[in-house]
Amino acid sequence: MSCNGGSHPRINTLGRMIRAESGPDLRYEVTSGGGGTSRMYYSRRGVITDQNSDGYCQTGTMSRHQNQNTIQELLQNCSDCLMRAELIVQPELKYGDGIQLTRSRELDECFAQANDQMEILDSLIREMRQMGQPCDAYQKRLLQLQEQMRALYKAISVPRVRRASSKGGGGYTCQSGSGWDEFTKHVTSECLGWMRQQRAEMDMVAWGVDLASVEQHINSHRGIHNSIGDYRWQLDKIKADLREKSAIYQLEEEYENLLKASFERMDHLRQLQNIIQATSREIMWINDCEEEELLYDWSDKNTNIAQKQEAFSIRMSQLEVKEKELNKLKQESDQLVLNQHPASDKIEAYMDTLQTQWSWILQITKCIDVHLKENAAYFQFFEEAQSTEAYLKGLQDSIRKKYPCDKNMPLQHLLEQIKELEKEREKILEYKRQVQNLVNKSKKIVQLKPRNPDYRSNKPIILRALCDYKQDQVCTHLE
Numbered sequence: 001m002s003c004n005g006g007s008h009p010r011i012n013t014l015g016r017m018i019r020a021e022s023g024p025d026l027r028y029e030v031t032s033g034g035g036g037t038s039r040m041y042y043s044r045r046g047v048i049t050d051q052n053s054d055g056y057c058q059t060g061t062m063s064r065h066q067n068q069n070t071i072q073e074l075l076q077n078c079s080d081c082l083m084r085a086e087l088i089v090q091p092e093l094k095y096g097d098g099i100q101l102t103r104s105r106e107l108d109e110c111f112a113q114a115n116d117q118m119e120i121l122d123s124l125i126r127e128m129r130q131m132g133q134p135c136d137a138y139q140k141r142l143l144q145l146q147e148q149m150r151a152l153y154k155a156i157s158v159p160r161v162r163r164a165s166s167k168g169g170g171g172y173t174c175q176s177g178s179g180w181d182e183f184t185k186h187v188t189s190e191c192l193g194w195m196r197q198q199r200a201e202m203d204m205v206a207w208g209v210d211l212a213s214v215e216q217h218i219n220s221h222r223g224i225h226n227s228i229g230d231y232r233w234q235l236d237k238i239k240a241d242l243r244e245k246s247a248i249y250q251l252e253e254e255y256e257n258l259l260k261a262s263f264e265r266m267d268h269l270r271q272l273q274n275i276i277q278a279t280s281r282e283i284m285w286i287n288d289c290e291e292e293e294l295l296y297d298w299s300d301k302n303t304n305i306a307q308k309q310e311a312f313s314i315r316m317s318q319l320e321v322k323e324k325e326l327n328k329l330k331q332e333s334d335q336l337v338l339n340q341h342p343a344s345d346k347i348e349a350y351m352d353t354l355q356t357q358w359s360w361i362l363q364i365t366k367c368i369d370v371h372l373k374e375n376a377a378y379f380q381f382f383e384e385a386q387s388t389e390a391y392l393k394g395l396q397d398s399i400r401k402k403y404p405c406d407k408n409m410p411l412q413h414l415l416e417q418i419k420e421l422e423k424e425r426e427k428i429l430e431y432k433r434q435v436q437n438l439v440n441k442s443k444k445i446v447q448l449k450p451r452n453p454d455y456r457s458n459k460p461i462i463l464r465a466l467c468d469y470k471q472d473q474v475c476t477h478l479e
Contacts (some may be wrong), residue, residue: 022361082149163215188242279354280350286361300449395431
């Protein structure tokens, strides 16, 4: 979209607003006609990229000074576009012969770019307010530009009637107050001023960042909405005293737009409240599960693996049910964002947090599954080792008692004992294979004692990551 050319000396920029490839950020590109400088602004969460044609690029958190310079430049560009649009519109409004003004491509481009710049400005000003930076002057100027743009739209869309002149020339003028008596002008202007002020204040109010602040905004807007509804009675009395149908129509149109905007804001607040409530509830449930699993004793002191296996089976069933609920919530939130909910950034932030927590609990279940197998193998190994050790000790004691030996024993008896010992030797050789098998298993068994907080070791303990993990800016990656 461009707003360039013509005779106006201040219109010397080309600009366009597009979606950044990396995500939902709005990117606004401006090319100055004089020095060949290209600037690119990203608007989201206070992050700005200012890229000049000399090849250098700095990216970082937008400082207060950078923010102000960016807003001032965009306000100027927006003002220039609207001034250019007025220059295009003025001659035909004054001398045109048609019933409706002809829309030119250049005029549409001016309107489109001004509207794009206003979206960027609204986002930047909202970010300044959230960061506690003064922005009332910028907000006031933006409202003035928005009002100017609405006036231009109205000027080219409202039907016009021929205006007689003293020289007999034929022109057209908008039916927005011409020919009204002073009482009609005063009352209409006062009513429109009140309604537009209500709309401006409504558009300036934030949406809240958590459940408490959203509920506060709902309670606050409920009072505003009631006052707008009560204003209908006052407006009906005023309309009864007016004779100009055009004034009555203008008041009705403005009031209906205000009432519609109020209903929409309340609906948007309710939608945001529902999303925050639902996501917060699910995040708390996941956090409780996470805390329970992280506190579980996986050391050698806890031998009740069968009970944990049963509990883990129940947990996985719960997660399967929860997954369906979260997918439904994700669809609802995506639909709100797709419908351009005014607080889409808040909705996306909560859903991102929920997605992060959900991914983390799934990672934990993978770790639990591995731990169950490792702990089961650990206790099974020691059960076999202790059983083998007990058998061998018993066999040793039995041999000593069954085959005593002294110098007075007859030769024939000794030969019989040696023959019987050969049979015992075969049994021992069988257990030799069992012992070797246990030795091989021992090399693969994960030690559980180091998992006990009371365990002390003079040697460093080697850990193996079972999943990607991040804590205190330290990342551990699964190998």
